[in-house]
Amino acid sequence: MDKLSHEEKRAFMTGNEAVAWAAVAAGAEIMNGYPITPQNEIMHYWTRLAPKFNKKFLQTEDELSAGFTTIGGVLGGKKAFSATAGPGTTLFQEPLSMAEMMRIPMVLVVQQRGGPSTATVIYSQQEVNLVTFGGNGEGWRIVYSTSSHQELYDYTIKAFDAAWKYRFPAIILGDGYQAKMRESLLMYNPEERGILLVQPEVFVGKPGLPGRDRPADHLRNAFSVEEELFEAAMNIQQEYDKMAAEIVEADEQQIDDAKVVIIAHGVVSRAAVAAMNRLRAKGHKVGYFRPITLRPFPEKQLQAVAEKCSNFLLVESALGQLARLFKEALFNVPIKSFQTIYKPGVGITAEEIVEHIESHG
Amino acid sequence: MVERLAMPKSWRLDSKPHKFCPGCGHGMVLKVLGEVIDELAIQEKLIFGVDIGCSLLAWDFFDVDTVQTHHGRTNPVMVGIKRARPELLCIAYMGDGGAYAIGSQHLVNVAFRNEKIMAIVVNNCNYGMTGGQMSPTTLPGQKTETSPYGRDAKETGSPTLGPEMVAAIASPGAYVARGSVTNLKQLKKFMKKAVENQLAGNGFSFLEVISCCPTNWRTNAKQTWAFMEEEMGRYFKTGELLTAEKDEGHS
Numbered sequence: 385m386d387k388l389s390h391e392e393k394r395a396f397m398t399g400n401e402a403v404a405w406a407a408v409a410a411g412a413e414i415m416n417g418y419p420i421t422p423q424n425e426i427m428h429y430w431t432r433l434a435p436k437f438n439k440k441f442l443q444t445e446d447e448l449s450a451g452f453t454t455i456g457g458v459l460g461g462k463k464a465f466s467a468t469a470g471p472g473t474t475l476f477q478e479p480l481s482m483a484e485m486m487r488i489p490m491v492l493v494v495q496q497r498g499g500p501s502t503a504t505v506i507y508s509q510q511e512v513n514l515v516t517f518g519g520n521g522e523g524w525r526i527v528y529s530t531s532s533h534q535e536l537y538d539y540t541i542k543a544f545d546a547a548w549k550y551r552f553p554a555i556i557l558g559d560g561y562q563a564k565m566r567e568s569l570l571m572y573n574p575e576e577r578g579i580l581l582v583q584p585e586v587f588v589g590k591p592g593l594p595g596r597d598r599p600a601d602h603l604r605n606a607f608s609v610e611e612e613l614f615e616a617a618m619n620i621q622q623e624y625d626k627m628a629a630e631i632v633e634a635d636e637q638q639i640d641d642a643k644v645v646i647i648a649h650g651v652v653s654r655a656a657v658a659a660m661n662r663l664r665a666k667g668h669k670v671g672y673f674r675p676i677t678l679r680p681f682p683e684k685q686l687q688a689v690a691e692k693c694s695n696f697l698l699v700e701s702a703l704g705q706l707a708r709l710f711k712e713a714l715f716n717v718p719i720k721s722f723q724t725i726y727k728p729g730v731g732i733t734a735e736e737i738v739e740h741i742e743s744h745g
Numbered sequence: 746m747v748e749r750l751a752m753p754k755s756w757r758l759d760s761k762p763h764k765f766c767p768g769c770g771h772g773m774v775l776k777v778l779g780e781v782i783d784e785l786a787i788q789e790k791l792i793f794g795v796d797i798g799c800s801l802l803a804w805d806f807f808d809v810d811t812v813q814t815h816h817g818r819t820n821p822v823m824v825g826i827k828r829a830r831p832e833l834l835c836i837a838y839m840g841d842g843g844a845y846a847i848g849s850q851h852l853v854n855v856a857f858r859n860e861k862i863m864a865i866v867v868n869n870c871n872y873g874m875t876g877g878q879m880s881p882t883t884l885p886g887q888k889t890e891t892s893p894y895g896r897d898a899k900e901t902g903s904p905t906l907g908p909e910m911v912a913a914i915a916s917p918g919a920y921v922a923r924g925s926v927t928n929l930k931q932l933k934k935f936m937k938k939a940v941e942n943q944l945a946g947n948g949f950s951f952l953e954v955i956s957c958c959p960t961n962w963r964t965n966a967k968q969t970w971a972f973m974e975e976e977m978g979r980y981f982k983t984g985e986l987l988t989a990e991k992d993e994g995h996s
Contacts, residue, residue: 414829442828445854449821452814456825459792459812464829482815588810588826589833593789595757595808602805604813606797 392572399562402533403493404429405571406540407465408437411581412491414457414464416442418450421505422560423467423495447472451479454490458483459603461586463544465491469560470499473514480553481519485605487620488587489547493540493556495563498729507560508729509650512705515555516679522617524624526554526631527679529650533569536562539676541574541581548582550627557678559701561651561731628680635674638664639689642671644741647698649675649706652732656699659737670741675709683713694719697744699737703728753779755788757808764802766873768969770956771799773926774867775806777933778836781940782809787834792826794819796839796848799873803838817848820855823862834943835862842872845881845905852911856949859916863943863950865936866907869958870977877961881905884976889961904980911951912986918948921987925955927973931983938988947989955981 395402403426407415415430417423431441440457444450450466457464468476473494483490496511498504517523526546528539540556547554574581587601594600607613635653638660639645648656653674663670673689675682696719700706703726725732725740752761756779765771782788793809795801797816804813814822823835844852844866852864871889872878879892882904886895912921920942924932932954939950955977959969 414825416825440828442824444821445850448818449824449851449854452818452821453825453828456822456827457829458825459822460826460829460833462829464825478815478818482818588792588812589790589830590810594810595755595788600757600808601810602813603811604801604804605815606801606804606813 391576392570394568395571396566396568397533398425398564398566399533399536399558400425400495400564401429402536402569402571403467403540403556404433406537408433408439409571409574410541410544411463412439412465412544413462414440414454415466416444416450416453416457416464417466418444418447418468418472420447420469420472422497422563423469423493425563426467426493447475448478451476451490455479455483455488458488458490459587460589461584463491463548463584465493465544467493467495469495470497470511471502473511473518477514477518480525481521482605483553484519484521484524486603487551488553489551490553491543491547491556492553493558496557496559504729505560507701507731509559509652509701510705510728511557512678512702512709515557516709522621523679524552524620525679526550526552526677527557528555528676529557529678530562531651531653531674533562533567537569537571541579545582546631548584550623550631552624552627557650559651624680631677632680632682632685633676634682634685635676636672636685636689638671639673639692641669642693643669644695644697645671645673645689645693646737647673647696647706647710648700649678652699652701655732655734655737658734659741662734662738663741668741678709681709681713686710686713687717690714690717690719695721697723697725697737697741699725699732701727701730701732753783755779755782755807755809757805760805763806765799766960768957768959768966769799770869770926770954770958771803771867773929774865774932774954774956775803777929777936778865779807780933781936782807785937785940785944787940787944790832791834791836792823794823794835794837796837796843797874798840798843800838800840800843800867817843817846817851819843820848820851820862820864824855824860827860827862831861834940837862837864839864839866840873841866841868841870841882841905841907842880845907853914856911856915856919856951859919859948861943861946861948863939863952866953867956868907868953868981869956871958871961873958873961877958882907882981884980906981907953908951908986915951915987916948918989919987920947920950920989922951922985923953923955923981923983925973925978925983926957927955927970928983935985942989945989953981955983
């Protein structure tokens with residue numbers, strides 16, 4: 385048995401458990417990981433599910449090894465993933481950069497905790513810089529920022545598919561609140577919903593004698609001269625750009641008549657929507673925009689919003705990490721006003737957003 | 746077109762002549778490995794992983810599926826492949842810096858877990874690719890670019906004894922040996938036994954090879970040979986430290 389037996393099942397569980405089930409549903413075969421809070425329960429649930437679904441798990445000596453053994457699993461032709469947080473996300477930059485250069489579809493779940501350094505094990509949105517542009521490279525990753533358990537489930541499945549279809553590493557960006565709280569979601573077997581899962585392919589160890597029946601696979605990430613790298617980098621960028629148009633995602637509501645648009649991502653976007661609804665009920669014309677893919681960033685969607693309303697309130701549990709992506713997307717686009725609520729490592733409530741808009745306009 | 750002459754069949758012809766410096770030991774190690782690949786007929790199921798440093802120059806050396814990884818990370822990549830596809834044979838190829846410095850935590854844990862892969866460490870007492878800095882195996886008193894007055898063991902520790910360390914922590918079934926490019930017959934015997942140990946699925950196979958770096962040592966052929974045999978030989982003893990048979994007596 386290697387598939388979910390149920391067609392659909394309503395469940396009430398933690399986000400970490402939802403991720404483990406989603407990875408099974410996505411056809412992942414291997415998880416390699418290193419303990420770090422708040423992602424641990426992904427490993428706990430995976431190791432409990434593993435014998436039932438014929439899955440593999442390795443607890444490694446550190447996140448570097450978790451990343452590189454995961455890469456090894458992918459090279460062997462298996463859907464493989466890991467999960468981490470905080471300082472672990474820092475260490476994961478090394479395997480991620482190799483995956484970017486060698487087009488290795490590794491999947492990583494990041495449940496953000498406080499930063500920098502050890503900080504807290506609880507919650508933040510401070511790993512946006514790392515997951516989007518960490519590493520010595522150009523940010524050739526796919527990053528889905530989820531806001532609910534249903535999305536953790538949906539986008540984990542989606543991340544495996546996008547990674548294997550386009551051959552870029554894919555990250556599901558959650559946080560400690562999503563990881564640890566329980567809420568309801570609908571679990572399903574994607575194939576029974578008609579979602580055709582992208583099948584993994586073998587990178588090394590294909591049938592046939594190399595040099596006689598087929599060329600040997602020589603996979604590398606090092607180049608001898610500048611021009612070789614230039615050519616490789618430009619090719620990858622071109623394919624990344626092509627992919628971007630196909631996978632970029634954003635959510636927006638009530639933009640058309642909005643006088644203020646709240647910008648948020650991840651779990652904070654739930655506070656943004658709640659604040660928008662409360663303010664609308666009081667007669668304030670408030671809209672909301674949320675990038676779901678942080679890489680590639682939904683620039684055109686945001687620019688279209690800015691054409692209708694460019695009074696922005698950007699809200700995040702970090703000191704301007706989402707704001708950096710936002711400003712880049714709107715470079716040279718005239719905007720009327722830009723206000724922020726930055727609360728590094730701390731949750732943001734609808735009440736705070738409502739109060740801010742009522743007092744600042 | 747390069748003629749095959751005495752080259753192993755598993756060598757890839759169109760990447761020869763190879764890219765190592767004149768007098769480098771890598772060519773000899775890779776020739777021995779090539780002969781073992783041929784004799785054991787493992788070319789089809791072998792995955793060769795090469796580290797960063799001079800080892801990376803072997804990225805297209807064989808007609809064998811090869812993955813060039815990051816500095817120190819070849820062991821975990823090979824572990825990942827082996828665990829995903831146990832029917833494959835995985836050899837991680839690295840230098841003393843990759844094995845004993847930046848990748849030492851991986852080596853230690855691969856040995857503790859008795860991973861069914863093989864690691865070859867080419868020990869030339871320095872970081873060759875980056876220009877001859879002190880490495881974990883630089884000998885006491887040896888001059889390098891970062892120990893210009895000679896390595897001071899009080900300040901920087903003593904040379905890492907890799908096979909001794911691995912043998913001390915390895916589990917039954919592991920194979921641990923140290924060979925030298927100054928004794929290719931013995932090296933080939935160890936290489937073959939190490940590969941066979943993985944073929945049998947016994948456990949981790951570890952082989953250090955005493956090698957040379959005349960470019961950074963600034964030695965001529967005679968001095969190079971003498972350094973390996975006398976200086977390195979005094980510190981790094983060749984031989985088998987652990988074999989599956991020897992281990993049978995343990996309980």
